[in-house]
Amino acid sequence: MKVKLAPSILTADFTRLGEQVREAEAAGIDWWHIDIMDGHFVPNISVGPLVVRSLRGITSLTIDCHLMIERPDDYIPAFVEAGADRITVHVEACRHIHRTLQLIRSLGARPGVALNPGTPLIAVEEVLADLDLLLVMSVNPGYGGQSYLPATTGKIARAREMIHSRGLSGIEIQVDGGIKAHNIAEVAGAGATVLVVGSSVFNQEADIATNVRALRRGLLARSHEA
Ligand code: DX5
Ligand code: ZN
Numbered sequence: 001m002k003v004k005l006a007p008s009i010l011t012a013d014f015t016r017l018g019e020q021v022r023e024a025e026a027a028g029i030d031w032w033h034i035d036i037m038d039g040h041f042v043p044n045i046s047v048g049p050l051v052v053r054s055l056r057g058i059t060s061l062t063i064d065c066h067l068m069i070e071r072p073d074d075y076i077p078a079f080v081e082a083g084a085d086r087i088t089v090h091v092e093a094c095r096h097i098h099r100t101l102q103l104i105r106s107l108g109a110r111p112g113v114a115l116n117p118g119t120p121l122i123a124v125e126e127v128l129a130d131l132d133l134l135l136v137m138s139v140n141p142g143y144g145g146q147s148y149l150p151a152t153t154g155k156i157a158r159a160r161e162m163i164h165s166r167g168l169s170g171i172e173i174q175v176d177g178g179i180k181a182h183n184i185a186e187v188a189g190a191g192a193t194v195l196v197v198g199s200s201v202f203n204q205e206a207d208i209a210t211n212v213r214a215l216r217r218g219l220l221a222r223s224h225e226a
Pocket of ligand 2 (some may be wrong): 008033035064176196
């Protein structure tokens, strides 16, 4: 599967979000990753359906909502209605994960499940066939700008093995947190097919196009290694 870049708008400049969205799309990104935080499941509060609706109005790319919230079932309809194409919930926040995935799919969106660094892959073994995406968190959720947890690389490889051994190779493996130009090849090489990139795209060091190019170059390093 093509390795896709999914910028998280969490660290974007919200005073000119539309401009930054256009800049990033001109630089060649694949999806938009919207980090939704409620201040309960994670310490931080970020954005809700309102921002998804605004983004829907200016992009035709996939909008992938990462719900880092308690009781996601209560809010899934609002995110689908706002224009989310994909909705990922945390298994740690779902009492009935199988039913939640059915709800997302019944509303016409593509379901995903996210696992925190401390949650074993076995937690989603029974619902793998119901997923379009598995998100392996490479930081503890709540903030952009954190460092990649090195143990994630082995977990990504085990996730790929768990998925492919069941013949479910259509499932996207997404990784989120601390992905930079220097480690992106390692993350993709372990089996990630969607890379969430926040502060490595939106930062003060360089403009968006330069940052996206650096990430793409980092990915190319992998193909030379292989
Ligand atoms: C954590 C967020 C971040 C964000 C990516 O809850 O999900 O991982 O999207 O931010 P960076 O790329 O800056 O770690
Ligand atoms: Zn995220």
